[in-house]
Amino acid sequence: MNKKAMFFTFIAIFMVSILVLAFTSDTYITFKNRIPVVKHRVQLANDYVRNIKSIYLKRALYATGYRALYALAMDINKSGYFASETEFKDNFKTAVLNATIRGSESDTLKGRTMIDTLNLLENMSWDAYHINTSFEKDIDKISLTVFQDNQTGPWKVGVNMSISYFVDAGLAEWNMSEVVQAVFSITGLDDPLYLVGTSGEFTNYINQTDFEVWGIENLRAHIINRTYKYDTEAPDFLTRFYGDTSNSECCGIESIVYPYVAGFDQGRSFVDCAYWGGVCGFGALYNISNFDDLYPSDTFRLDAYHTTVYNVTEYIEP
Amino acid sequence: MKKRGYFFTIDAFLAIAIITAGMILILSSHSFVPYQTQTMYLSEGYIDTLASVKLYEVNNPYIDELVLKGNITKLEQTILEQVGEFYITGRNELAAELIRNLTQSLIPNQYGFELLINETTVYNRSTVPERTLLLVSSKRLVSGIINRLDFWTLQAEMRVWQE
Numbered sequence: 001m002n003k004k005a006m007f008f009t010f011i012a013i014f015m016v017s018i019l020v021l022a023f024t025s026d027t028y029i030t031f032k033n034r035i036p037v038v039k040h041r042v043q044l045a046n047d048y049v050r051n052i053k054s055i056y057l058k059r060a061l062y063a064t065g066y067r068a069l070y071a072l073a074m075d076i077n078k079s080g081y082f083a084s085e086t087e088f089k090d091n092f093k094t095a096v097l098n099a100t101i102r103g104s105e106s107d108t109l110k111g112r113t114m115i116d117t118l119n120l121l122e123n124m125s126w127d128a129y130h131i132n133t134s135f136e137k138d139i140d141k142i143s144l145t146v147f148q149d150n151q152t153g154p155w156k157v158g159v160n161m162s163i164s165y166f167v168d169a170g171l172a173e174w175n176m177s178e179v180v181q182a183v184f185s186i187t188g189l190d191d192p193l194y195l196v197g198t199s200g201e202f203t204n205y206i207n208q209t210d211f212e213v214w215g216i217e218n219l220r221a222h223i224i225n226r227t228y229k230y231d232t233e234a235p236d237f238l239t240r241f242y243g244d245t246s247n248s249e250c251c252g253i254e255s256i257v258y259p260y261v262a263g264f265d266q267g268r269s270f271v272d273c274a275y276w277g278g279v280c281g282f283g284a285l286y287n288i289s290n291f292d293d294l295y296p297s298d299t300f301r302l303d304a305y306h307t308t309v310y311n312v313t314e315y316i317e318p
Numbered sequence: 319m320k321k322r323g324y325f326f327t328i329d330a331f332l333a334i335a336i337i338t339a340g341m342i343l344i345l346s347s348h349s350f351v352p353y354q355t356q357t358m359y360l361s362e363g364y365i366d367t368l369a370s371v372k373l374y375e376v377n378n379p380y381i382d383e384l385v386l387k388g389n390i391t392k393l394e395q396t397i398l399e400q401v402g403e404f405y406i407t408g409r410n411e412l413a414a415e416l417i418r419n420l421t422q423s424l425i426p427n428q429y430g431f432e433l434l435i436n437e438t439t440v441y442n443r444s445t446v447p448e449r450t451l452l453l454v455s456s457k458r459l460v461s462g463i464i465n466r467l468d469f470w471t472l473q474a475e476m477r478v479w480q481e
Contacts, residue, residue, distance in 0.1 A: 005326040012330035056461055056471065063469035117469055128457040128473045184466065
């Protein structure tokens, strides 16, 4: 009788166990509850990696590139033109990356270089997201160029930077090598031609003229406003840093040397790139009447090409 | 004799049922998970909104007023970037008022929230109760350029809690 009771007891326990197992939830997906967290983490890291190139590095390059051109103009004011395009571009690179111009540290750039920005981004990505970011900071392994071309046009400068970086978000890693480009306006920057041509006594800020049609009155306003116009026979902004006044079809800009800057050298056209010994413009020199209130009598001269460009041929005097 | 077997079987069923119920009661008595989904979505969703919506996309009289007064000059910036610019240039009161104007109807009143920039409170709709059951924090990096010369980057943090 006792043995039968034990038998029935074991049957009861077995049947209850079957019932319990049949109605418990699936346990084979052991990390089901963690999937939304993992997905969110990877999404956050992916957005951060995308923003590194499209937002953070692009803006940093914009600001450091603009500041570098400003600092290079100030350096030219003290030390004269760079010897060549290569020297200018090498100094642009060192200015952007580590605040160095012609081997010396620039106070204007100190603490605000691209390398400083990369260090800041590394620290902030850890503080904000606990994501480890590691940028290449060896300047020999970073490629950086400054340029003007048909896409930038005469009033903007482009900077390209090739850089590698590694992002570790714990759950996922990114090993990236990107080309970052920034394009910014040159409006407001100092013209190196004026700085060197006047030995630092005067400057002129790049400022595009509003005029598209020319005549004597617009030319007068152009001179008074100290503005620049696009011209295929003029040098572009970047070549002015190394004293090269050869023409740039895509990006040439010129201004008229304003009265109190001009030394009234009557042997030259008053177009800036020609006034300081350059080769822009051609043809005979002519006095232009109607400017005696701005320049001393009979001193304002333009070459034949520019009298046509500015539509003042009827005012020329032999 | 047969009746004893039935009694023992029923007895076994009852015993297992009582043990199971007792264990469930004991194990669940100290576990309480507050409802966190809504708070988390508010925190993440709102900071994503601030970080992606541009000023020109927002129809808000206060933004129009700031544009007219010259306090906002770049409408292509996002809301968070504009708040960051105000913070960088020492205009925290404008940042706070901008956030207040944009959040009044977006976050339900039963939630408190706070916006911090670089761990400094810019706007706080209510004080954080010390005994709040759940506080969710979401962070984003925000950056911009001042005067074309200076690049800045800050950490923005949105804290949302149940009141």
